[in-house]
Amino acid sequence: YTGKTGSQLLTEKVKKITVQQYQSIPVVVNESSSVYDAIVTMFLEDVGTLFVVDQNSSLMGVLSRKDLLRASIGSQKIETMPVNIIMTRMPNITMCQKDDLIIDVANKLIDKQIDALPVVREFDKGSGLEVIGRLTKTNITKVLVDLANDDLI
Numbered sequence: 001y002t003g004k005t006g007s008q009l010l011t012e013k014v015k016k017i018t019v020q021q022y023q024s025i026p027v028v029v030n031e032s033s034s035v036y037d038a039i040v041t042m043f044l045e046d047v048g049t050l051f052v053v054d055q056n057s058s059l060m061g062v063l064s065r066k067d068l069l070r071a072s073i074g075s076q077k078i079e080t081m082p083v084n085i086i087m088t089r090m091p092n093i094t095m096c097q098k099d100d101l102i103i104d105v106a107n108k109l110i111d112k113q114i115d116a117l118p119v120v121r122e123f124d125k126g127s128g129l130e131v132i133g134r135l136t137k138t139n140i141t142k143v144l145v146d147l148a149n150d151d152l153i
């Protein structure tokens with residue numbers, strides 16, 4: 001018997017959960033896609049955040065619902081406006097890696113006041129970032145539910 005309290009055991013459990021265990025499939029659009037096409041993709045794929053990549057599939061930007069709404073109420077035509085002029089771009093993207101702790105990612109989401117972040121992996125000796133997952137507030141909510149049900153993997 002370790003003599004640890006219930007809450008100490010819970011804390012230890014929470015601090016072992018990694019991004020990999022809870023990440024979702026990422027949805028990406030090319031940086032040359034139009035704002036119109038990004039909106040269609042957001043509806044069809046049923047996600048709130050899109051990641052923007054270049055021809056090499058390297059992460060270039062992030063598009064939120066409000067980014068797309070803002071562009072839509074502007075005066076320019078969204079059919080011809082490329083997403084790369086409205087996206088939040090590198091190096092200002094908050095991201096994580098599959099082995100990061102979920103609690104650290106949760107703190108980033110709160111700190112930056114964002115809904116999701118890309119899970120990335122370096123390629124070409126670090127010159128590119130491949131988007132391998134998506135970690136959202138919903139994934140964090142799932143952690144809470146699993147903890148309550150004692151369903152942690």
Ligand code: ADP
Pocket residue numbers: 049062063064065066067087088092093094095113114115116117118
């Ligand atoms: P919404 O804008 O729909 O409320 P968010 O709160 O996620 O959604 O996004 C707020 C702003 O932060 C947007 O301009 C978006 O481009 C940007 N953003 C979203 N996710 C990230 C991220 N992982 N890294 C950097 N910026 C982000």
